[in-house]
Amino acid sequence: MTTPAPRRGRPGYDLQSLLAVAVELFNERGYDGTSMRDLAGRLGIAKSAIYHHVTGKEELLRLALDRALGGLTAVAGRARALPAPAIERLEYLVRGSVEVLEAESPYVTLLLRVRGNTEVERAALEQRRGVDRFVAELVAEAISDGDIRPGADAMVTARLLFGLVNSIVEWYRPGRQERPQALADAVCALAFEGLRVRRPSRGR
Amino acid sequence: MTTPAPRRGRPGYDLQSLLAVAVELFNERGYDGTSMRDLAGRLGIAKSAIYHHVTGKEELLRLALDRALGGLTAVAGRARALPAPAIERLEYLVRGSVEVLEAESPYVTLLLRVRGNTEVERAALEQRRGVDRFVAELVAEAISDGDIRPGADAMVTARLLFGLVNSIVEWYRPGRQERPQALADAVCALAFEGLRVRRPSRGR
Secondary structure, three states: OOOOOOOOOOOOOOHHHHHHHHHHHHHHHOOOOOOHHHHHHHHOOOHHHHHOOOOOHHHHHHHHHHHHHHHHHHHHHHHHHOOOOHHHHHHHHHHHHHHHHHHOHHHHHHHHHOOOOOHHHHHHHHHHHHHHHHHHHHHHHHHHOOOEOOOOOHHHHHHHHHHHHHHHHHOOOOOOOOOOOHHHHHHHHHHHHOOEOOHHHHOO | OOOOOOOOOOOOOOHHHHHHHHHHHHHHHOOOOOOHHHHHHHHOOOHHHHHOOOOOHHHHHHHHHHHHHHHHHHHHHHHHHOOOOHHHHHHHHHHHHHHHHHHOHHHHHHHHHOOOOOHHHHHHHHHHHHHHHHHHHHHHHHHHOOOEOOOOOHHHHHHHHHHHHHHHHHOOOOOOOOOOOHHHHHHHHHHHHOOEOOHHHHOO
């Protein structure tokens, strides 16, 4: 995927760079609060030049949400296919979701703000719910495997786990992490091992 | 604190019940998107009847944010005063924050959406940052005590911990929990003990 910088003077955009600017604007002002005129203004091109690439604002939203969902459903698919216990598949899914969030943070931010006002948004919410159900299934399976403590509520645990992952968009800024996977490691350590050092098993 | 149901026919509100309706509306439409006319409409009273209680919309916001912040800073104050290691004070603060969130969920939801557009919002954000700094200090102290694993980044850990707590407002509905403290227990179990059962120390 190429995302060339716009040329000076008479800027040119391909679909991906146009989409990146649209998502930036949607995240700043809200999708409903952004017009094609606003977008043309930010891009410094005529509205007609945008319609060369897409049929309208809703197609931009669909492409942006598809990009976030594509990443997340691909990770979920790989987690589903993993020949490993549910707890391992769950950790794989959490780790992969953090990595998608880091790689595609503006797109995932937009996805997490969708409230279902349009057909495109409702379709995206339905796909998100599919991933949520898969998480709840994995948690339930890990509980029955004895890998998560017996008293845990599968639905509450699934919500907390993905609340934790999704909360990252509130403060994440691309390029600030000192090394790749540091954030995914921190999330998995917190969620799966817990903050408190396991003294008895380490003989301390 | 009494919050009588509005009387039928000619409804009457005290400040607390008026505030509850205002917060409901702010959470639905956004603070900026809610007018005093909207609020009067929802209450079924004249705007002048609202001005009997408050000077305007910004005072309603300040009262609402103070209610959420009052609960959270009280818990932080008790955590600070606790004669216990940092890891215990941190767990006390997390547990207490979940309980405030449950007891005052509409007010905490409003607080978490504040973006700093007005003086009242900026003051609330500054108070939230004070609590965030305290969390980061407790995490750093618990790391140096050896109670949180040495590799942990104090700031990232603090953000994840409160991202986890704050994410609850996205799905929490008052009165659905089967027993008091179930949610606070689930959050603390996830964050401090981790999901994965500690087999070696349990001899399993």
